Every structure is written in C-alpha cells, then in structure tokens.
Amino acid sequence: MEILTGIAEVRERVAHWRRGGEQVAFVPTMGNLHSGHISLIDLARQHGQRFVASIFVNPMQFGPNEDFNHYPRTPERDAGMLEQAGCDLMFLPDVGEMYPEGAGRATRVEVPGLSEILCGAFRPGHFEGVATVVAKLFNIVQPDVAVFGEKDYQQLAVIRRMARDLCLPLRVVGAPTVREADGLAMSSRNQYLDAAERAVAPAIHAELQRAVVAAVGGRVPLEVIESEAAASLARAGFSLDYFTLRRASDLEPPAAGDRDLVVLVAARLGRARLIDNLRFSRAGSA
Numbered sequence: 001m002e003i004l005t006g007i008a009e010v011r012e013r014v015a016h017w018r019r020g021g022e023q024v025a026f027v028p029t030m031g032n033l034h035s036g037h038i039s040l041i042d043l044a045r046q047h048g049q050r051f052v053a054s055i056f057v058n059p060m061q062f063g064p065n066e067d068f069n070h071y072p073r074t075p076e077r078d079a080g081m082l083e084q085a086g087c088d089l090m091f092l093p094d095v096g097e098m099y100p101e102g103a104g105r106a107t108r109v110e111v112p113g114l115s116e117i118l119c120g121a122f123r124p125g126h127f128e129g130v131a132t133v134v135a136k137l138f139n140i141v142q143p144d145v146a147v148f149g150e151k152d153y154q155q156l157a158v159i160r161r162m163a164r165d166l167c168l169p170l171r172v173v174g175a176p177t178v179r180e181a182d183g184l185a186m187s188s189r190n191q192y193l194d195a196a197e198r199a200v201a202p203a204i205h206a207e208l209q210r211a212v213v214a215a216v217g218g219r220v221p222l223e224v225i226e227s228e229a230a231a232s233l234a235r236a237g238f239s240l241d242y243f244t245l246r247r248a249s250d251l252e253p254p255a256a257g258d259r260d261l262v263v264l265v266a267a268r269l270g271r272a273r274l275i276d277n278l279r280f281s282r283a284g285s286a
C-alpha cells in the first residue's frame with residue numbers, strides 16, 4: 001500500500017489505474033479506524049479492482065466548541081489496518097493541502113434543507129463542512145464508487161443529494177451499521193465514554209428497536225413513540241438532541257401512507273455525542 005499526502009500524486013496514481021481500465025472504489029474517513037470502517041472497506045473492495053481510503057480530520061465540519069483538537073488521530077495504526085484490508089492507496093493530506101487558504105476562506109458546498117434539520121440544527125455548518133470536503137475528495141480521487149456508513153444516515157443522505165445535484169459521475173453506496181455485541185453502534189467517539197457511561201450506552205439501540213416494533217404495530221401514534229423513547233433515555237442519563245421517526249427517502253416527517261421509515265437518535269452521554277438509527281418498513285394504507 002502506498003501512502004500519499006499530495007493531491008497531484010493521488011490524481012496521477014488513479015489516472016494510471018484508469019488508463020489500464022481499472023475501477024476505483026473509495027472510502028473517505030477521519031481515521032482512528034475500527035471494525036465499522038473495515039466493513040466499509042470490505043464492501044468497497046467488491047466494487048473495484050483498486051481501493052483508496054483517505055484519512056483527514058476535516059476542520060470545516062467541526063463547530064467552535066467541538067472536539068476537533070481532541071479527535072483521536074492514529075495514522076500509523078490506521079495504515080496497518082488498511083494495508084491488511086487490501087487497500088492500494090492511503091491518502092493522508094494535511095489541512096494545508098486540503099485548504100491552502102485556510103478552511104475559513106475555502107469555497108463551500110451547501111446542500112440546503114437536508115443539512116439544516118436533525119443533526120444540522122444542533123451542529124450548524126457541520127454538513128456544509130462534510131459536503132465540501134467530500135466533494136473535494138471526490139474530485140481528487142475520482143472514484144467510480146464511494147462507500148459511507150449508514151450509521152451516519154443523514155450524512156449519507158446529504159452526500160447522495162450533493163453527488164446527484166452536482167452530477168458527479170460516481171455511485172454512492174451505503175454500508176450497514178456495525179454494532180458491538182450489546183447493540184452499541186461502533187464509533188470512534190465511543191472511546192469518550194467512561195465505564196459507567198459505556199454500560200448505559202446500549203440503551204440507545206434498545207430504544208430504537210422498541211420504537212420500530214411500536215411503529216410497525218401501527219397502534220401507537222408516532223409522536224407518542226418519540227416522546228416515550230425520549231423520556232426513557234432521559235431517565236437513563238442521556239441528554240437528548242432528538243429521537244424522531246422520519247421518512248427514509250428525505251428525512252421529512254412521514255405522511256400516513258409512507259412505509260419506508262427511519263428512526264433516528266442523537267444523544268449526549270458524558271463527553272460523547274452518540275448517533276444511531278434503524279431503517280424499517282411499516283404496513284401502510286397507501
């Protein structure tokens with residue numbers, strides 16, 4: 001596996017593969033890789049003969065009081081994991097390479113509407129930062145396929161919309177969430193949890209499952225399902241940003257006939273902000 005830090009070298013390497021008729025699959029990450037990332041990588045490898053991963057902690061997607069400075073950075077360990085997973089190229093740019101004028105002065109990509117709801121309402125500017133860096137990474141790597149985790153459901157929706165709106169010639173693929181044995185979705189931010197918080201954290205997944213069962217049953221109004229889950233998580237010690245049932249296609253509140261739904265949660269526990277979701281289908285009277 002090659003490790004490259006410069007945009008020009010990455011373009012050159014990928015262009016060489018393309019001239020040879022090879023398809024390129026790409027997984028953008030912020031590093032500190034865990035089994036969840038490896039599952040994205042395994043899926044990506046099914047979509048191309050060449051596989052690229054990027055590791056870049058993107059300052060533009062962090063708010064002023066968020067964990068940019070403390071976000072775990074483990075590039076050497078990540079390189080070992082990527083090599084073992086069969087990665088051909090690890091792109092490891094620094095902030096100056098990605099934002100030569102500084103992130104604050106860079107051109108931005110905005111996905112209106114979808115970026116402002118749910119996590120976007122609690123993290124203003126976050127999805128603009130994500131859409132911008134992902135558009136840049138797509139332009140640098142020029143992949144045929146890019147894979148993102150479904151755990152970040154709203155992020156995946158924003159990226160799909162951005163790729164469609166900008167007519168980017170690639171396919172965006174979602175990969176199923178990978179969970180610990182007790183249901184907690186894998187995330188680099190789980191390491192912010194202390195032992196007591198870690199013991200409580202799986203309640204998030206349990207509430208999502210309860211909400212799905214209730215929504216599929218169809219007898220309890222969705223607002224009641226949401227407020228009961230919120231109360232239960234608050235009793236367990238979470239400080240809730242949202243627990244909500246939405247239409248899976250566009251994250252709008254579901255209409256009576258909508259069947260393809262997703263229940264999403266964002267909640268703070270100690271220093272960690274945890275997000276998770278479950279997508280499901282309910283019988284409807286369409």
Ligand code: PAF
Pocket residue numbers: 028029030056058061130133134152155
């Ligand atoms: O999900 C992430 O790790 C990041 O938001 C991404 C997509 C790599 C953009 O920085």
